[in-house]
Amino acid sequence: MLDLDGDGLELKSASGSVLFDHDADGVRTGTGWIGADDGILVRDVDGDGRITSGRELFGDETLKLNGQKAANGFDALADLDANHDGNFTSADAAWGQVKVWRDLDQDGVSDAGELFTLDQLGISRIGVTGSASNATGGSQAGTTINGNVVAQSASFTQSSNGVAKERTVGSVDLQANAFYREFTQAVSVSATAQALPDMQGSGRALDLRQAATLSATLSSSVTAFAQAGTRDAQMALIDNLITQWAKSSDYWSTIESNLGAAGSVNVSITAPAGMTAEQFRNLVGVLEVFNGERFYTLPPQTSSGTTANTNVVAGVTWTAATSSSGAAYAINPPAAQVALLQQSYEALKQSVYGALVVQTRLKPYLDSIALRIDDSGISFDTSALVARLESSKASNAKEAFADLVDLSRYASSSLTAAGFDAMGTLRRWVEGAPTDTATRAMLSAMDVLTAGAVSGTSRGDIYFGDAAANSFDGGTGDDIFDGGAGKDSLTGGAGNDTLMGGAGNDVLTGGVGNDTYVFNLGDGVDTISDYDTTAGNTDVVQFNDVASTAVTSVERRNSDLVLRYGSADQLTVSGYFTSAAYRVEQMRFADGVTWDQAALSSKVVTNGTSGAYTLLGAADLTNRLFGLEGNDSLYGGAKNDTLDGGVGDDRLSGSGGDDTLIGGRGNDTLSGGDGSDTYVFSVGDGMDTISESETAPGSVDVVTFSDVASTALTAIERKNYDLVLRYGSADQVTISNHFLSSAFGIEQVRFADGVTWDRAAFASRVALKGTEGTDFLMGTADDVNRMYGLGGADTLMGGAKDDFLDGGAGVDMLMGGAGNDTLIGGTGMDMLYGDVGNDTYMFNLGDGADTIMDVDATAGNQDLLQFGTGIRSDQLWFSRVGNNLQINVIGTSDQVMVSGWFNGAASQIERIGAGDGHSLSNADVAQLVQAMASFAPPAAGQSTLPVDYQNALAPTLAAAWR
Numbered sequence: 001m002l003d004l005d006g007d008g009l010e011l012k013s014a015s016g017s018v019l020f021d022h023d024a025d026g027v028r029t030g031t032g033w034i035g036a037d038d039g040i041l042v043r044d045v046d047g048d049g050r051i052t053s054g055r056e057l058f059g060d061e062t063l064k065l066n067g068q069k070a071a072n073g074f075d076a077l078a079d080l081d082a083n084h085d086g087n088f089t090s091a092d093a094a095w096g097q098v099k100v101w102r103d104l105d106q107d108g109v110s111d112a113g114e115l116f117t118l119d120q121l122g123i124s125r126i127g128v129t130g131s132a133s134n135a136t137g138g139s140q141a142g143t144t145i146n147g148n149v150v151a152q153s154a155s156f157t158q159s160s161n162g163v164a165k166e167r168t169v170g171s172v173d174l175q176a177n178a179f180y181r182e183f184t185q186a187v188s189v190s191a192t193a194q195a196l197p198d199m200q201g202s203g204r205a206l207d208l209r210q211a212a213t214l215s216a217t218l219s220s221s222v223t224a225f226a227q228a229g230t231r232d233a234q235m236a237l238i239d240n241l242i243t244q245w246a247k248s249s250d251y252w253s254t255i256e257s258n259l260g261a262a263g264s265v266n267v268s269i270t271a272p273a274g275m276t277a278e279q280f281r282n283l284v285g286v287l288e289v290f291n292g293e294r295f296y297t298l299p300p301q302t303s304s305g306t307t308a309n310t311n312v313v314a315g316v317t318w319t320a321a322t323s324s325s326g327a328a329y330a331i332n333p334p335a336a337q338v339a340l341l342q343q344s345y346e347a348l349k350q351s352v353y354g355a356l357v358v359q360t361r362l363k364p365y366l367d368s369i370a371l372r373i374d375d376s377g378i379s380f381d382t383s384a385l386v387a388r389l390e391s392s393k394a395s396n397a398k399e400a401f402a403d404l405v406d407l408s409r410y411a412s413s414s415l416t417a418a419g420f421d422a423m424g425t426l427r428r429w430v431e432g433a434p435t436d437t438a439t440r441a442m443l444s445a446m447d448v449l450t451a452g453a454v455s456g457t458s459r460g461d462i463y464f465g466d467a468a469a470n471s472f473d474g475g476t477g478d479d480i481f482d483g484g485a486g487k488d489s490l491t492g493g494a495g496n497d498t499l500m501g502g503a504g505n506d507v508l509t510g511g512v513g514n515d516t517y518v519f520n521l522g523d524g525v526d527t528i529s530d531y532d533t534t535a536g537n538t539d540v541v542q543f544n545d546v547a548s549t550a551v552t553s554v555e556r557r558n559s560d561l562v563l564r565y566g567s568a569d570q571l572t573v574s575g576y577f578t579s580a581a582y583r584v585e586q587m588r589f590a591d592g593v594t595w596d597q598a599a600l601s602s603k604v605v606t607n608g609t610s611g612a613y614t615l616l617g618a619a620d621l622t623n624r625l626f627g628l629e630g631n632d633s634l635y636g637g638a639k640n641d642t643l644d645g646g647v648g649d650d651r652l653s654g655s656g657g658d659d660t661l662i663g664g665r666g667n668d669t670l671s672g673g674d675g676s677d678t679y680v681f682s683v684g685d686g687m688d689t690i691s692e693s694e695t696a697p698g699s700v701d702v703v704t705f706s707d708v709a710s711t712a713l714t715a716i717e718r719k720n721y722d723l724v725l726r727y728g729s730a731d732q733v734t735i736s737n738h739f740l741s742s743a744f745g746i747e748q749v750r751f752a753d754g755v756t757w758d759r760a761a762f763a764s765r766v767a768l769k770g771t772e773g774t775d776f777l778m779g780t781a782d783d784v785n786r787m788y789g790l791g792g793a794d795t796l797m798g799g800a801k802d803d804f805l806d807g808g809a810g811v812d813m814l815m816g817g818a819g820n821d822t823l824i825g826g827t828g829m830d831m832l833y834g835d836v837g838n839d840t841y842m843f844n845l846g847d848g849a850d851t852i853m854d855v856d857a858t859a860g861n862q863d864l865l866q867f868g869t870g871i872r873s874d875q876l877w878f879s880r881v882g883n884n885l886q887i888n889v890i891g892t893s894d895q896v897m898v899s900g901w902f903n904g905a906a907s908q909i910e911r912i913g914a915g916d917g918h919s920l921s922n923a924d925v926a927q928l929v930q931a932m933a934s935f936a937p938p939a940a941g942q943s944t945l946p947v948d949y950q951n952a953l954a955p956t957l958a959a960a961w962r
Contacts, residue, residue: 001073002039002100002156003168004121010035011172013146015536016180018108022054023061027204029292030180032148032172033108039100041077041126041169042115051101051110059171073171074130074152081128088126090119124164127154130171140168147175147535175535178292179203189213196222197359199352203292204251215248226360231402231446234361238353243282245352246289253288254281255296259329264321265298270332280333287344296331343458343476347495350460350478354410362406364388369418380418389425397433398442404429405446409460409480412498416544423482423500427464447477451484460495465502478513501526516540517584525570531581539584541571548593556606563587577618598622601639608632608646617641617655627664640675663688676700679746682707683728690735693744701746703733710755718768721780725749739768739780760784770794770808779803779817789826802837825850834863841909843896844868845889853899857906865896866913873914873961874945877937878928885925887912891943901925914961924960931956 003009012018012033019028034040041058042051054061060069062076070076080094081087089095099115100123118126130152132142141153153170179202187210196219199208212219221241228234246252256267271277284295299318315337319328333341358366368384393400407415408422415422430450433439443450447459451466456474463472465484472481473491478498481490485503492499492510499508500518505525508517512532519526519541530539546565553564561576561583575582587595595603601621608615608627617623619637627634627645634643638656645652647665654661654672661670662680670679671691676699679690692701708727715726723738723745738745742759749757757765763783770777772791779785779796785803787796789812796805798817805814806824814823815833823832824842832841834854838861841852845868854863867876867889877888885901885908888894900907905922913919920928931953938945945953 001034001150001170001172002041002123002126003170004039004100004102004158005037006165006167007037009140009145009150009168009170009172010038011145011148011150011174012106013148013535014175014177014180016177017536018103018106019180019182020054020108021052021184022057022059022174022176024053024055026184027292028108028182028184030177031108032146032175033106034103034172036102036104036106039102039116039121041073041098042101042110043094043098044115051115072130072151074128074154077126078128086127086129088128089124122159124157124159126156126169130154140170149173176293179290181292186210187213193219197226197356199355201245201290203288203290204249205245205289206249208245211245211248215244218244218248221245222356225356229361230399231361231406234353234357238349238356241356242349242352243286246286249289251289251292252285255284255331256281258294259296259298265327265329267329268331270330272333272338273335275338280338283341283345287341287348290348291344296329298329343494346458346477354406357406358411362403362411365403365407366411366414369420380420382415382418382420385420386425393429401429401433401442401448402446405448405462408462409478412480423462423480426462427482427484430464456493463490465490469504481508510539512537514538514540516542518542518544519546519569519571520544521546521566521569523569525568525572527572527574528584529574530584531575533581538586541573541584541587543587543589545590547591548589548595549591550589554600554603554605556604561600561604577621580620608634612648617643622657631666636673672701674699676702678702678704679733680704680706681727681731681733683731685731687730687732688734690733690746691737692735692746693737695743700748702748702750703735703746704750705752707752709753710751710757711753712751716762716765716767718766718785723762723766739783741780742782770796774810781817793828836861838862838864840864840866841896842866842868843871843894845870845892845894847894849893849895849897851897851899852909853907854909855900855907862911863909864911864913865898865909867915869915871915873916873918873920874950874957875943876912876914878925878932879937880929880933885929888937890938890945891941918961920960920962927956928960 001009012035014030014032016030018031018033020031021028022031042056044051045056055063058073058076060072062070064070064076064079077088080092082092099117100121101110102114102116104114105111131154132152140150143150150170151173153168155166156169157164158167181203183206187206189209190213193209193212196209196212201207205211212222221244225234225237225241228237255269259265259267269277269280272280288294315331315333317330321327365385365388368388370381370384372379372381389400389404392403404426408426412422430443430448447457447461449456449461449463451468451470454472456463456479458476460478461474463474463481465482465486465488467485469487470483471489474481474493474497476494478495479492480498482500483490483502483506487504488501488506490499490501490508492515494512496514497510498516498518499510501508501523503522503524507527507529509529512534514537515530517528551563551565555562556577559575559577561573563571573584583597585597587600604624606615606623606625609630610628611630612632613627613630614633615625615627616635617625617637621637622639623636623641625634625643627650629647631648631650632645633651634645636643636654636659640658641654642660643652643654644662645664645668649666650663650668652661652663652668652670654677656674658675658677659672660678660680661672663670663685665684665686667686668688669691670688674694674696681688694701713725713727717724718739721737721740723735725733735745747759749762766786768777768785768787770789774792775789775794777787777789777794777796779787779799781799783799784801785798787805788808789796789806790808791810793811794807795813796807797815798805798821800818802820803816804822805816807814807826807830809826810828812825812828812830814825814830816823816835816839818836820838821834822840822842823834825832825847827846828848830850832850832852836856836858839854843850871889875890877890879886880902883900883902885898887896898909908922910922911919935949
């Protein structure tokens with residue numbers, strides 16, 4: 001498995017959504033799987049363009065070149081490392097045969113467009129030596145993800161846009177669930193079987209009609225069940241039907257024959273209490289077929305005593321063969337184990353019975369529902385169904401009760417959709433039935449229990465509470481509860497339970513299984529307590545008469561989820577934000593809308609109080625946190641969260657994801673964390689600080705002003721490494737360390753007038769200002785710097801961009817760095833260093849005596865010394881002082897010294913401009929120096945050349961200055 005996007009291997013549980021034939025036996029079974037963002041390393045061994053079995057993956061079902069199975073994925077890949085250098089690369093002959101399967105639609109089928117060559121994905125190397133240690137094997141080695149174990153991991157090299165990155169490759173023990181299956185070779189259903197009721201099989205059991213096609217005995221059993229007219233008659237036949245269904249599978253085997261009792265292994269079974277050995281043998285055989293796996297397997301031949309093999313359950317004693325006796329396999333199942341097997345069988349029995357009874361005995365009731373079309377639209381007419389039930393009740397109350405019980409148990413959802421309340425009708429029948437012992441015994445035999453009962457059976461119970469405070473525990477089985485009025489406590493236990501608290505403040509506990517919690521207007525203040533770690537389970541809240549738009553609030557209170565609806569109704573899901581195990585996965589409303597966890601979390605609001613409060617978002621959900629008043633601390637999770645501090649000096653931390661942070665009124669500190677974050681500000685928000693650091697490429701962090709135009713900023717400043725934006729009368733946003741490097745700060749500022757500044761745009765507007773004292777101002781390497789020393793002896797250092805440096809008053813040192821910089825020494829004796837680039841040195845009247853050092857040998861570069869307004873070309877006096885060029889402004893004490901001018905062209909300034917618009921090139925400077933060397937500089941205070949100077953120098957000045 002390859003982590004293609006750098007966020008770790010993303011693995012799904014074996015919930016039945018993905019089936020794959022790992023062992024190449026023609027049966028695709030439920031399996032854990034890789035997410036669509038990552039990939040599976042594959043090799044199309046048979047060349048059919050598809051990946052159809054584990055033989056074509058890299059794992060323990062891969063056949064190596066010597067014909068033996070690989071120990072794991074790395075062993076399989078190492079088999080192709082022809083040069084034995086520890087890496088699978090293009091130097092190995094099989095490189096072009098190996099591909100990466102990205103199962104984009106997550107269906108376990110290698111569709112067109114899902115197989116990629118290693119070169120297409122920029123993969124250049126895959127390590128073939130895995131390690132089980134996280135320290136040496138890379139990320140995730142030894143971890144379990146949704147039931148899948150990353151047994152070993154190594155690294156592979158992947159390049160994108162010229163950047164090579166090391167990512168994780170793992171040998172993963174995928175979670176298996178053989179209950180879910182699909183046979184690759186379908187059975188053609190016979191005409192006889194086509195007339196029978198049908199049901200999808202599981203494990204190694206074919207679908208019922210397919211199985212009945214292959215087994216005449218099963219066909220007869222199903223026919224007998226379909227023709228039975230009463231519940232008692234069908235229940236008497238269901239066990240044999242299930243057994244014959246299991247026996248129709250080629251996976252059917254007795255324990256003895258599976259373990260090789262006819263050969264060298266002596267198998268003995270101690271019958272559990274209340275059961276014969278044959279009954280236990282049959283129980284195990286049926287469950288093995290419908291689960292698709294063996295309960296009893298042989299241990300390694302060298303061991304003896306009580307085994308601890310993964311596939312050998314408790315209660316087995318194995319004795320290895322000796323010279324005088326064969327191996328012995330003694331089964332003495334403990335009572336707890338037998339109870340679990342019986343519970344599994346009961347669940348299977350109820351499932352098969354429920355699927356078949358609605359197609360047989362109950363079918364006339366369901367068929368009596370008519371479709372009605374009138375002026376009001378299309379609806380269902382259940383009057384014939386009601387009449388049929390009442391007629392049956394009048395003629396045979398027991399059978400009518402049995403029919404209504406089964407309709408409530410197995411067809412309640414479809415009947416409710418058609419407008420018939422089966423559970424409500426059954427409650428009325430039960431409440432109106434005689435209270436004699438015989439009636440209660442009849443209801444109890446059908447697992448219908450009423451107030452007074454405190455616990456159910458291992459089967460699927462129906463429970464009706466009364467107006468009192470009822471407490472009932474259904475135990476195992478798919479139970480249906482209707483608490484009625486009163487403060488009830490209903491516990492479903494294991495199984496797919498339906499819990500209806502009814503009126504009153506109820507506590508509903510579903511337990512393990514796919515549970516449904518049903519609510520109506522007027523049900524009161526109810527609490528769901530649902531803890532289930534089973535991967536793939538789906539718990540549902542069903543609102544019968546509440547539309548999705550009628551929910552008045554969705555809030556988080558500590559770790560609980562709270563929904564309010566109706567005038568005073570409330571539903572609390574306890575511990576919802578603690579972990580996924582406490583959650584309901586769906587909420588379904590009367591208007592047909594369904595909220596999954598993502599939709600629900602996007603609507604959840606977590607509110608603070610009027611005082612200081614700490615709000616912690618869930619790591620795996622989208623959070624909406626509102627601090628309200630007080631000095632609050634808000635912490636988001638890994639999703640795209642919204643954090644609003646409200647009034648007060650708040651601290652907001654977004655963590656991962658693309659977060660939106662709103663400080664609100666007060667002096668707030670905001671940190672978005674990883675992701676593309678948005679910081680929102682308005683007039684009156686106060687003095688806020690952003691701390692943003694992000695190294696991931698492509699992330700864009702944004703400051704958004706909701707009511708501030710781009711022209712309304714009163715100042716854009718740099719303070720040390722911080723960016724400061726001032727707006728309003730006293731508002732300020734400080735972005736910490738924005739100028740430290742591109743990893744810090746923000747990428748955009750968006751204004752209310754529609755204007756957007758990118759980093760370059762607002763960097764060009766930022767001024768880094770010193771003080772009237774001595775300052776050291778350092779620009780950033782990757783931003784355009786505008787630096788002002790102001791007064792004092794300052795040092796200004798630019799970066800690699802086109803910077804602007806103004807020393808101001810005082811003896812300053814300016815260093816432009818790389819880039820096309822502009823350097824203004826200002827008044828005082830300044831030192832100006834341009835460095836590489838097309839630099840401009842500005843000198844104005846009164847600036848004093850400045851020294852320029854410009855060493856740049858780059859061919860074609862053009863530096864400029866520009867004298868300001870009021871400095872004419874005929875006022876500039878050129879002389880050589882050592883190897884330096886000195887330029888004096890006659891009539892003043894101003895001068896510019898270009899250090900090292902006569903050392904060569906690299907130290908020269910290519911063009912000199914005067915304030916009157918004339919300029920000369922560095923090539924013409926020498927003739928001016930030579931011509932003026934014959935004269936003494938004009939006397940102090942004389943701002944024009946004497947007449948004799950003018951006459952003598954005129955030809956040279958005219959030739960040099962253009």
